[in-house]
Amino acid sequence: MNAFLGFILKEFRHILRDRRTLAILFGLPIVQLLLFGYAIRNELTSAEIAVWDQARTAESRAAIARLEAGGYFRVMGRVDSETQVDHLFRRGVVRQVVVFPTDGPRVHLITDGSDPNMARLLQRYTMGVLSDVEPGKDVRTTYLYNPGLKSANLFVPGLMAVILMLVSTLMTSISLTREKETGTLETLLASPLAPAQIIWGKVLPYLLVSFVNVGTVLVIARAVFGVPFNGSVALFIFVSLLYAFTALALGMLISTVARTQQTAMMLSLGGLLLPTILLSGFIYPISNMPDILQAISHVIPARWYMVANRAILLKGAGLADIGREVLILAGMTALFLTVSIRRFPIRLD
Amino acid sequence: MNAIETHHLTKRFGGFTAVDDLTFSVRAGEIFGFLGANGAGKTTAMKMLTGLAAPTSGDATVAGRSIRDHAVSVKKRIGYMSQRFSLYEDLSVRENLRFFGGVYGLDDATLADRIARFETTYHMSGRMHTRVKELPLGIKQNVAFGTALLHQPDIVFLDEPTGGVDPITRRRFWGMLVEEAARGTTLFVTTHYMDEAEYCDRIGMMVDGKLVALDTPARLKQTMGVATMDDVFVKLARGGAA
Ligand SMILES: Nc1ncnc2c1ncn2[C@@H]1O[C@H](COP(=O)(O)OP(=O)(O)O)[C@@H](O)[C@H]1O
Ligand SMILES: [Mg+2]
Numbered sequence: 001m002n003a004f005l006g007f008i009l010k011e012f013r014h015i016l017r018d019r020r021t022l023a024i025l026f027g028l029p030i031v032q033l034l035l036f037g038y039a040i041r042n043e044l045t046s047a048e049i050a051v052w053d054q055a056r057t058a059e060s061r062a063a064i065a066r067l068e069a070g071g072y073f074r075v076m077g078r079v080d081s082e083t084q085v086d087h088l089f090r091r092g093v094v095r096q097v098v099v100f101p102t103d104g105p106r107v108h109l110i111t112d113g114s115d116p117n118m119a120r121l122l123q124r125y126t127m128g129v130l131s132d133v134e135p136g137k138d139v140r141t142t143y144l145y146n147p148g149l150k151s152a153n154l155f156v157p158g159l160m161a162v163i164l165m166l167v168s169t170l171m172t173s174i175s176l177t178r179e180k181e182t183g184t185l186e187t188l189l190a191s192p193l194a195p196a197q198i199i200w201g202k203v204l205p206y207l208l209v210s211f212v213n214v215g216t217v218l219v220i221a222r223a224v225f226g227v228p229f230n231g232s233v234a235l236f237i238f239v240s241l242l243y244a245f246t247a248l249a250l251g252m253l254i255s256t257v258a259r260t261q262q263t264a265m266m267l268s269l270g271g272l273l274l275p276t277i278l279l280s281g282f283i284y285p286i287s288n289m290p291d292i293l294q295a296i297s298h299v300i301p302a303r304w305y306m307v308a309n310r311a312i313l314l315k316g317a318g319l320a321d322i323g324r325e326v327l328i329l330a331g332m333t334a335l336f337l338t339v340s341i342r343r344f345p346i347r348l349d
Numbered sequence: 350m351n352a353i354e355t356h357h358l359t360k361r362f363g364g365f366t367a368v369d370d371l372t373f374s375v376r377a378g379e380i381f382g383f384l385g386a387n388g389a390g391k392t393t394a395m396k397m398l399t400g401l402a403a404p405t406s407g408d409a410t411v412a413g414r415s416i417r418d419h420a421v422s423v424k425k426r427i428g429y430m431s432q433r434f435s436l437y438e439d440l441s442v443r444e445n446l447r448f449f450g451g452v453y454g455l456d457d458a459t460l461a462d463r464i465a466r467f468e469t470t471y472h473m474s475g476r477m478h479t480r481v482k483e484l485p486l487g488i489k490q491n492v493a494f495g496t497a498l499l500h501q502p503d504i505v506f507l508d509e510p511t512g513g514v515d516p517i518t519r520r521r522f523w524g525m526l527v528e529e530a531a532r533g534t535t536l537f538v539t540t541h542y543m544d545e546a547e548y549c550d551r552i553g554m555m556v557d558g559k560l561v562a563l564d565t566p567a568r569l570k571q572t573m574g575v576a577t578m579d580d581v582f583v584k585l586a587r588g589g590a591a
Contacts, residue, residue: 182434
């Protein structure tokens, strides 16, 4: 049997026989995606809004009463000037102001667009509560901060980045440090296998597993959260796998530093999860960050993947549009792998 | 002809010398016992000989090749059973054999033949598909040894192969080593059980990184004027050089 193929076969057996690994690999992405996704949706039980009743008709008063009663919104107050509206938005007191103008459309929704998912939900719910209005005819909508909702569906693509990063780094770093702990790595290193063969033998099986994960996440994103898919599926899969590859290589790098599975897990979770969530643009827009954090965000692989996958999913971007992101991810992968392969044998004594 | 020759082989960790200027040779086909207390430097020396660690200074020739210049070709000619358990517990006996056979580049036909022979030699028929973790420790050790021999290496290095095993199983294991040596394989075995020294053709005694004695068990006892290897060790460890 070919040494390298044998190695890959062995890795698959490890994966399939360890229930904990299986659970993390295939369960975690689904659970996380659903949990996070629904957590965000549920927030709408008490979304902060304000109302501006210019019309002061029986009809507008009835509409306001319905907004206050529905349970979806918390009406933080009434406003009666542009400056007040500005002020409330800028301080983040409300996510939406519902205006009943004296003339023109019956309702004007001014919505904070910096969280596009939320903005969509707010408008959909508002129209639902007002029930008798017809979008387009009776309602005018304005998005603040993010006119046109260009980065719509911010959340799910970001979540893909976080999940793939976590699962991939965690899995490879644990699988190699486990061999350190049990002592089998010593046996491998005393064999004629080259460090590069060992590293590739570890990375490739998980790349295949990542392929399954990318598929699952994509299906959930489409079916459950209705994320649009405007670009090429092939390009999306290519970029996602490249990113998974970056994460796997990073996992390898972690396992050249960590001696135990526990350390590897702490480094992957503690050292990666927070920066990936906080600094990648997943939750906070990078442009709103202080300069120093913006600078740091450049070394976070998720940042580049998120830009690329949002562009593909939402804007239908082609390879040429995301060339820079692809190159950066490829460069990072090559760097992580090279350093891992070079550091690999040294770490044993 | 010598299977192993070391020349001033030395390993330092920072200012601490774990293996201090070893020069000795191991003859082809003998069982060479590498004895010493915990921390004497046995494992460190073995790691250099198996290409797992680079010497700080000095060199060694293993299976006719320098470990500094030809680490890969040395690795092809040797087998290694590390101090910790060296098989994959979640794989079956057969899967372990196939994996390591592949690692050492055995082709399918050869591998099938060797696995069949392994099965009879170690009385493993009916257990080939058992996961290694389900085997008793004594059997595991046999399987590990058989696996290290699969590619028919010239020299097998065994680092404390009988650690934690009961005396009867230990004796059986040593019986197996003696048989294998009779087939011409050189065995380099570390242990801190002095009674096991009796199975060895020659003994190298390590104290604090230095080789303080090297001879057959009988001659060591004779020159020291004592009855057991235990006494030899106690005398040497107290500082009486050979
Ligand atoms: N990587 C290392 N770094 C520092 N010291 C080490 C290292 N490996 C071994 N040592 C030290 O070298 C000495 C010899 O260890 P070892 O070769 O494992 O002894 P033995 O196998 O005879 O019990 C011990 O004191 C041990 O602590
Ligand atoms: Mg030891």
